[in-house]
Amino acid sequence: MGSTGILVALIVVTIVLTTVLLVRPAITAGTTGKILAFVALCVLPALCIEAGMSTHMQRSEQTQFCVSCHSMTTHGQSLYVDDPTYLAAQHFQNHRVSPDMACYACHTDYTIYGPFKDKLQGVKRIYIQYLSTPPANIHISGGYSNLQCLHCHAGARNFEENPVHQPMMDSLTTNQVSCISSGCHDTVHNASAVGQLKMWRPGQ
């Protein structure tokens, strides 16, 4: 039984015990009833919230979760572009990031409150998606930070010994020169052109 199964079992137990209290609240007059009420109306619901939050946070790290939004469909398709110059596609197809967490791996900032900040940003985007007008071209507010690349690449031999990287290493680590700036790794998703590109079909 996975964590979701345990949570569902917890929810079912909570519903059963709470229904007992709903139908027969008089049982709380006795000591056993008081303990039951405390468990059913305080302990179990609190556990349901905690476990539910944990499950939803884990789910929100999945690629499937991110590309389920209409605006992100082309970004999801761009992961299958059959072109080695497409940065996101190459990371996804060659498992440089976990395919199940491809979006999260490159778009979280790896700080202690990173997942929380990501969630706040996500709620803002949901507002734009459903209650406002999503922009035609989606850009990351504040630009893409090199720190997200360096989380994995810093210290890697093929990154550190690369003759192009070496002279500008300080600029890269201090975010003065972007990894995705023009002339470098500048083709990331190119989501608007996905319809015209050759796509990789796994297993074919």
Next chain:
Amino acid sequence: MKFGGLGIQTFIRIASVLIILGVAVELVSLRWVHPLAFVLFAFVAVSLIGLGILIYLASLVLAVSTTGDNLGPNAKTGNQAVPR
């Protein structure tokens, strides 16, 4: 307090209904991997469950104060009835 007029059983019924609704919404949100499922959980389910817990906890406080109010004149003389 006005709410003190309500019996503990009424509070427990209200808390039960809110918690059942909240966990039912949570159950629905778990069937769906989508940003709206997270919103449904975080804003609807958590609010309902949280409110249910608060009402239950409030019922404990209010039930005590109600019992205290009903002790009558003996409460001041030291011959207090033991609240059940």
